[in-house]
Amino acid sequence: MFCYQCEQTARGTGCTAFGVCGKSPEVADLQDLLIYAAKGISMYAHRARLLGSRDREIDLFVVEALFTTVTNVNFDEDRLVSLLARAETVRNRARDLYEAACREAGQEAEALGGPASFAFAAAKEALIDQGGKVTPERGAERHGDVVQGLHDLVLLSLKGSAAYADHAQVLGQEDDAVYAFFHEFLDFLSRDALSVDDLVGKALEAGKWNIRVMELLDAANTGTYGHPVPTPVRVTPLAGKAILVSGHDLKDLELILKQTEGKGINIYTHGEMLPCHGYPELKKYGHLAGNYGGAWQDQREEFDAFPGAIVMTTNCIQKPKDSYKDRIFTTGLVAWPGVTHIGPDKDFSPAVEAALAAPGFEKDEPEKTILVGFGRNAVLGAADKVVELVRAGKIRHFFLIGGCDGAKSGRNYYTDFARAVPEDCVILTLACGKYRFNKLDFGDIEGIPRLLDVGQCNDAFSAVKIAMALADVFETDVNGLPLSLILSWYEQKAVCILLSLLYLGVKDIRLGPSLPAFVKAPVFEVLQEKFNLQPIGSVEDDLRAILG
Known part of the structure; x- marks a missing residue:
């Protein structure tokens, strides 16, 4: 290989x-x-x-x-x-x-x-x-x-x-x-x-x-499912039987919600499914109880501790531990040897039965929430206020800190960078890289949250539309905005998003935690010369270079 x-x-x-x-x-x-x-x-x-x-x-x-x-x-x-x-x-x-x-x-x-x-x-x-x-x-x-x-x-x-x-x-x-x-x-x-x-x-x-x-x-x-709306999502469990849905597929989540109505089972999202709570046609289900855990790379420990069934809808699966192999299920294109697969009929009854047989959560944990649902409609709905704050000097800069998370060392850079962003700046985020900092309290700037969760990696189009709309308002292009992209990558969806940004002419992107092995030095030199694409450095140096 x-x-x-x-x-x-x-x-x-x-x-x-x-x-x-x-x-x-x-x-x-x-x-x-x-x-x-x-x-x-x-x-x-x-x-x-x-x-x-x-x-x-x-x-x-x-x-x-x-x-x-x-x-x-x-x-x-x-x-x-x-x-x-x-x-x-x-x-x-x-x-x-x-x-x-x-x-x-x-x-x-x-x-x-x-x-x-x-x-x-x-x-x-x-x-x-x-x-x-x-x-x-x-x-x-x-x-x-x-x-x-x-x-x-x-x-x-x-x-x-x-x-x-x-x-x-x-x-x-x-x-x-x-x-x-x-x-x-x-x-x-x-x-x-x-x-x-x-x-x-x-x-x-x-x-x-x-x-x-x-x-x-x-x-x-x-x-x-409607345009996402700002929504607080519970990140602590409720007492009762439970199914955890991971991956990216909204349709699978909807089917699971429908097939578990009235069965006394709470449905939790995991990983990239977190933004689903902002969609009106999904959040209407009362047993969509909250989000459990963080990004994909921690799933072996998180799934082991989860007292219910788990369904993997798309990519992100890791080798299951024996302790939960009999209560994890795959569907769609996902497959792991020895793991029960839910076929094209999408009958999730094996997962339902496994959830009912598992102990579930014993008690309600103290409620804690995080905010999701800042897709382009929500952000642009507040565009007048945002523009006013920018022109008044109350919002100095926007940072899009997003992309894939992973286990390799160096990704603490993104947590440290988010923490170091000055209080007069706003952070946009998307994809599972946000789990590095999305439970931190960043506060707000005159009612505009300083952390805006745009959604999944699948929602990168929404972030592009936000940037282009703001560029129109300020009569400039994306490179003329007070906006910097600090991206983390792991797999191939991050690759096509990066190429989309380069096609749009976006410059000064910082990429990490390491550069792609398949992009050889002569090619990267071309990308640096044309787009000023560059690897992440230290948080202090990168912030100084961006903000002066």
Whole structure:
């Protein structure tokens, strides 16, 4: 195996023996082979689309294949083997679609090689061996480190965008042009000859397309559940039976809430599900009791202590301890060997039964709350007041401190930075990185909370809209605002968001806790020169550089 797609990759260069995330070498190789298969499918699907032919089943499978390989999603060899069997069937379907389109257009079909004609093995062991031949490390042997790193920068961005696209289509929001984007880019990445200039251009273009994908997801979430509103969320438990819902999927949470009504079970959110409490159509359920725990990397201890059932709806799962393996459940694309999976019918009764069998919380703990729900509607609804405070010098600067959390050392920087932000400044935050400081009391500036939780990493579009709206009011661009972005990254959704920000021309972003292993020094130098993208330093030096 060779995997360097997450921030915590071994030695900061790549996992080669076993994934830091818990991914086995076998799973890593099968995932690489699934990406190779997705390239082959897209080679046909892209060409068919140029001739006016498309197939939604093919489109959805490619998105699913990409999302399946995101960090902390699927750790199950057998499920990956099943996906590879489907991939071969879908590739044949895509080939037939392309050839039929060629006949209709009166032209000869190209004879495509590489992943388009690759013969997949039948046995799992042979598939694993094949996957070992298409790892990023093998790619670097052919293309060199810089080109392969840029290839992977684009690919990892596609994986992150696919996660957002999957969430959106679950709630009925799709765009055929987005599916065309995935096919076109995977077809591009399947080429043998790739140049640095072309790949840099594709990376920024991928950022442009990710904005469209995030827009779809925003429309899906707000169109289904309403725009988030500022809401206090209880972070201490109530007495009674309990189910903990983690991941990112709002639809799964809604289904669990519906299926547990009247059963005496309290539902708690975990990790990136915290912002769900701000959505009117979710907060109306009286048994949505609060949020339990913090970010994903602490789940083994938190889940062990949770006296109920746990449901993982999307990525973020870690190897379950034996102490709770019989009461944790996966659904959607998430999978761990030996963990009960809730299928497409979304019948969560096994989780309900496990919750009823577990002891639950014995008593109410003293109430403590935190505020969520500062999506773009809520923030822009107070825009006049915010603008007034800025012009009066009462709000000096905005800091967006957000992104992924993780276990690797160095992330205390974000806590320290938030604590050090002067009292005349406002902090915007989103994604699970906020757990580093979201329980601290930052107070307010004439009624405007100094900490505004915009939502999940999935809600980055909301943050972009806030920044662009404020830029319009102040008759400048985003770079002209008193706004600084202090970002933490861990997995592939953070990659596509970063590329979106670069596509928008946002400069002076500080990124940490370490730089991506796949972005080699010559490429990072280009990004520094063009966008002043820079690694985090010390809190004192960074604040001094920003505020003067």
